[in-house]
Amino acid sequence: MKKTKNEKVNICMVGAGYVGLVSGACLAELGHRVVCVDNDPAKIKLLEGGVMPIYEDDLERVVKKNVKAGRLHFANSVKDGMHHGGHRAEAVFIAVGTPPREDGSADLSAIEKVSAEVAKNMTDYTIIVEKSTVPVATCDWIDKTVKRYNKHHIPFDVASNPEFLREGTAVWDFLEPDRVVVGVSSKQAEAVMRRVYKPMKGAPIVVTSVKSAELIKHASNSFLSTKISFINAVANVCEKTGANVEDVARGMGLDKRIGASFLKAGIGFGGFCFPKDLEAFYWLSSQVGYDFALLKTVKDINEGQKLWLVKKVEEELWNLEGKTVALLGLAFKPETDDMRFAPVIDIVRELLKRGAKVRGFDPISQENAKKTIKGIYFAKDEYDCVKGADCVCLVTEWKQFGKLDQKKLLALVAHPTMVDGRNLYDPARMRELGWTYKSVGRP
Numbered sequence: 001m002k003k004t005k006n007e008k009v010n011i012c013m014v015g016a017g018y019v020g021l022v023s024g025a026c027l028a029e030l031g032h033r034v035v036c037v038d039n040d041p042a043k044i045k046l047l048e049g050g051v052m053p054i055y056e057d058d059l060e061r062v063v064k065k066n067v068k069a070g071r072l073h074f075a076n077s078v079k080d081g082m083h084h085g086g087h088r089a090e091a092v093f094i095a096v097g098t099p100p101r102e103d104g105s106a107d108l109s110a111i112e113k114v115s116a117e118v119a120k121n122m123t124d125y126t127i128i129v130e131k132s133t134v135p136v137a138t139c140d141w142i143d144k145t146v147k148r149y150n151k152h153h154i155p156f157d158v159a160s161n162p163e164f165l166r167e168g169t170a171v172w173d174f175l176e177p178d179r180v181v182v183g184v185s186s187k188q189a190e191a192v193m194r195r196v197y198k199p200m201k202g203a204p205i206v207v208t209s210v211k212s213a214e215l216i217k218h219a220s221n222s223f224l225s226t227k228i229s230f231i232n233a234v235a236n237v238c239e240k241t242g243a244n245v246e247d248v249a250r251g252m253g254l255d256k257r258i259g260a261s262f263l264k265a266g267i268g269f270g271g272f273c274f275p276k277d278l279e280a281f282y283w284l285s286s287q288v289g290y291d292f293a294l295l296k297t298v299k300d301i302n303e304g305q306k307l308w309l310v311k312k313v314e315e316e317l318w319n320l321e322g323k324t325v326a327l328l329g330l331a332f333k334p335e336t337d338d339m340r341f342a343p344v345i346d347i348v349r350e351l352l353k354r355g356a357k358v359r360g361f362d363p364i365s366q367e368n369a370k371k372t373i374k375g376i377y378f379a380k381d382e383y384d385c386v387k388g389a390d391c392v393c394l395v396t397e398w399k400q401f402g403k404l405d406q407k408k409l410l411a412l413v414a415h416p417t418m419v420d421g422r423n424l425y426d427p428a429r430m431r432e433l434g435w436t437y438k439s440v441g442r443p
């Protein structure tokens with residue numbers, strides 16, 4: 001009888017954050033045996049107790065289901081993760097953080113540390129898969145690092161497998177991606193990566209060189225950032241000319257060459273990916289001798305756009321000293337608790353600088369916001385937030401903010417002025433209700 005080859009892969013996923021935990025849980029959902037490793041013992045303890053350390057829709061269900069099925073495990077060290085329960089990991093994914101340094105470059109020290117640990121604990125052919133977002137040539141550095149610590153000359157490959165999931169829809173994005181990008185330098189590595197993604201029926205697998213795969217991620221995120229800054233710049237022109245940015249975006253987006261997504265004007269992009277990836281791509285281009293000036297402009301437009309909201313509040317209230325500004329929403333986008341590089345951080349800083357009293361509320365990211373933002377009152381709910389406000393600002397378009405009792409809000413504010421940074425409400429309706437209402441690029 002012909003022996004059937006084991007299609008399942010033993011995987012060690014290092015870094016159990018937004019990317020690592022979601023990817024690990026979803027790879028287990030695809031049938032693989034996965035051990036998620038993190039050097040933050042508190043995170044692993046929570047996971048072992050069935051508590052999610054991050055807020056992400058559907059994650060808890062997928063994690064619990066796969067833990068119960070014996071496919072998903074947790075460990076505190078790379079060593080334990082690579083040999084957990086007597087199972088050797090054939091693929092070790094690296095999904096640790098790559099935070100920005102002062103000069104815009106990415107801090108890759110966690111990647112180096114993990115690579116050394118992996119090298120010391122390999123006992124047979126291992127593929128080391130770089131999943132964090134990193135500059136081109138990082139895999140070369142991983143390769144050199146592994147060689148340095150690989151005392152027993154165990155065969156290995158380094159592959160690049162950038163992740164495109166979005167916080168808020170991460171589980172869905174991982175399981176139903178537009179494409180999977182895999183950068184490899186050997187047939188053996190390609191075969192393992194194809195086995196990893198084989199159960200994911202429907203998604204095209206783009207196999208490239210390692211360097212191309214690394215670049216695809218930076219180029220994709222920078223292009224999406226460019227689209228956002230482009231429509232925000234268009235919104236500014238709309239405001240000066242009386243055109244409506246939503247109509248302009250609809251008219252543009254129906255052209256298939258342009259596409260409708262990422263053409264929503266607002267107060268700019270934030271989060272852990274776009275700002276740092278844009279910055280890192282600009283830095284990398286400069287390092288290799290190319291001045292990618294477009295990326296610098298995209299960043300400048302975004303920095304200006306974050307302060308659009310403060311400018312509008314000033315236009316309505318004149319001096320902000322002693323005035324109360326209420327911020328509805330603090331997260332950089334809905335459906336996430338992530339506060340990293342959220343535009344509201346700059347907005348609060350500028351409002352406080354001008355002497356305003358700031359009240360804020362976010363349904364999910366409030367606890368994380370308290371660690372990041374100081375000097376404001378964190379409200380119990382939306383209605384508590386707007387109490388006595390001279391101006392209410394919509395910062396994050398959480399669904400529940402679309403269903404607020406506007407009459408109740410109006411009864412609680414000191415003055416009925418609203419600046420909508422996400423174009424959540426209908427301008428005519430808001431004015432009918434009695435608000436002095438301003439939004440982005442709409443007359």
Ligand SMILES: NC(=O)c1ccc[n+]([C@@H]2O[C@H](COP(=O)([O-])OP(=O)(O)OC[C@H]3O[C@@H](n4cnc5c(N)ncnc54)[C@H](O)[C@@H]3O)[C@@H](O)[C@H]2O)c1
Nearest residue numbers: 015016017018019038039040096097098110132133163167
């Ligand atoms: N967050 C996103 O939406 C997203 C999407 C695509 C790609 N990325 C990229 O993926 C990478 C990870 O991002 P994230 O948002 O998951 O970050 P995160 O901070 O949520 O997770 C990183 C995890 O790695 C752990 N860690 C750090 N050093 C470690 C080590 N030496 N050993 C074991 N664990 C270690 C941290 O404790 C943390 O839990 C980044 O490069 C990011 O740019 C993020």
